[in-house]
Amino acid sequence: MVETIRKLTETFGPSGREEKIRNLILEMIKDHVDGYEIDRVGNLIAWKGEGGEPIIFVAHMDEIGIVVTNEIREGFYRVEPVGGMSPYSALFRRFVLEDGTIGIVGVEHETADEYKKFLSNLNFDHLYLDTMGRKARIGTFGVYDSSFVENEDLMMSKAMDDRSGVAILVELVKNLENPKRKFYVGFSVQEEVGLVGSSVIAYPVDVSEAIAIDVTDSADTPKAFKRISMKMGKGPAIKVKDKMSISDRRIIDRLVKVAEEEGIPYQMEVLIFGGTDAAALMRTKEGIPSATVSIPTRYIHTPSEVISKSDFENTVKLLSAYVQRV
Ligand SMILES: [Zn+2]
Incomplete structure (x- = not known):
């Protein structure tokens, strides 16, 4: 089981x-x-x-997952949720794309004040997927990169x-x-x-x-x-x-x-x-x-x-x- x-x-x-x-x-x-x-x-x-x-x-x-919607510059992409995903659940998470590329979601900001402001009212306008330099085609799907964990009573994944x-x-x-x-x-x-x-x-x-x-x-x-x-x-x-x-x-x-x-x-x-x-x-x-x-x-x-x-x-x-x- x-x-x-x-x-x-x-x-x-x-x-x-x-x-x-x-x-x-x-x-x-x-x-x-x-x-x-x-x-x-x-x-x-x-x-x-x-x-x-x-x-x-x-x-x-x-x-649920994400889809790449736009290239901001090489290796940095805008993404949109596929299904119900809070931007707070996406932030600083690893994602794996269909071709195996691993990315991390970060939040754009120029100043500390902006960072604070964005964090308090996070949305996908402020988030980007950093693919560590790898190219991602628009329309590429991804999911959380997360592994299965269990103890005697519970399972997490x-x-x-x-x-x-x-x-x-x-x-x-x-x-x-x-x-x-x-x-x-x-x-x-x-x-x-x-x-x-x-x-x-x-x-x-x-x-x-x-x-x-x-x-x-x-x-x-x-x-x-x-x-x-x-x-x-x-x-x-x-x-x-x-x-x-x-x-x-x-x-x-x-x-x-x-x-x-x-x-x-x-x-x-x-x-x-x-x-x-x-x-x-x-x-x-x-x-x-x-x-x-x-x-x-x-x-x-x-x-x-x-x-x-x-x-x-x-x-x-x-x-x-x-x-x-x-
Ligand atoms: Zn669901």
């Missing part, structure tokens, strides 16, 4: 540049599924089992959003030898720039429900944000609502019932911002009842997203039981 997450999070794959990560996922699942397809926009979808009420689980394979969700689906197809109903696992592209892949991922399949697997904010630091309740280590979060969708109530009830009957820890989630692929799945064709199961995560969209091993394992358990029992 840990090795799977390490490989998935360390692999390059910002929105729109998912080839490498898709190949890795395919490598991991292809001997454990009955079939797979890559659709015209690059989503990977695989299936397993027969009969019952078919269900699709979706995790997005893209991660870039792209836990949403490679932890991807890893859960990889474990799910490996775990379920004889699923009692047909299930699909979808790995969507370009979630971080507006749920692009998931808007079409479920068109070719006939399913009665969809569940997105994604990260959610964990409010468990010393002065934790009080308007949300999710905490790492308390089990998968069954999402009731976020900014973009409200989970189908029947799916929520079934998830809760399965968790209680199987003795799997879980928590209810209301996120006051954000959105997941569920918002797009729900609008597919004549409408697919959809919900989200989330992994509580600290420092989302930074190079060091942290999740709990037990939440990961309990999410795999919950989804496996959900396929087998409903």
Whole structure:
């Protein structure tokens, strides 16, 4: 499990540049599924089992990143976020570009006063990527250059959003030898720039429900944000609502019932911002009842997203039981 997450999070794959990560996922699942397809926009979808009420689980394979927008002078570039990246999360970070070039983001300033002023109200106008003299073509994508770290309970890496969700689906197809109903696992592209892949991922399949697997904010630091309740280590979060969708109530009830009957820890989630692929799945064709199961995560969209091993394992358990029992 840990090795799977390490490989998935360390692999390059910002929105729109998912080839490498898709190949890795395919490598991991292809001997454990009955079939797979890559659709015209690059989503990977695989299936397993027969009969019952078919269900699709979706995790997005893209991660946030940057794209080179202009050359200021040789070796110095303006960049723009791909997906939601705060300039504060970018500053003084290393990035790796598609061709392997490593760069560091700095802040332009001529005086100490200007430095202070820019730091207090940072935006991408003041930031540059220093590629140590290497040429970078406009339109080149990059991601945080960050490695995987773990201890007994926790794991930290870039792209836990949403490679932890991807890893859960990889474990799910490996775990379920004889699923009692047909299930699909979808790995969507370009979630971080507006749920692009998931808007079409479920068109070719006939399913009665969809569940997105994604990260959610964990409010468990010393002065934790009080308007949300999710905490790492308390089990998968069954999402009731976020900014973009409200989970189908029947799916929520079934998830809760399965968790209680199987003795799997879980928590209810209301996120006051954000959105997941569920918002797009729900609008597919004549409408697919959809919900989200989330992994509580600290420092989302930074190079060091942290999740709990037990939440990961309990999410795999919950989804496996959900396929087998409903
Ligand atoms: Zn995200």
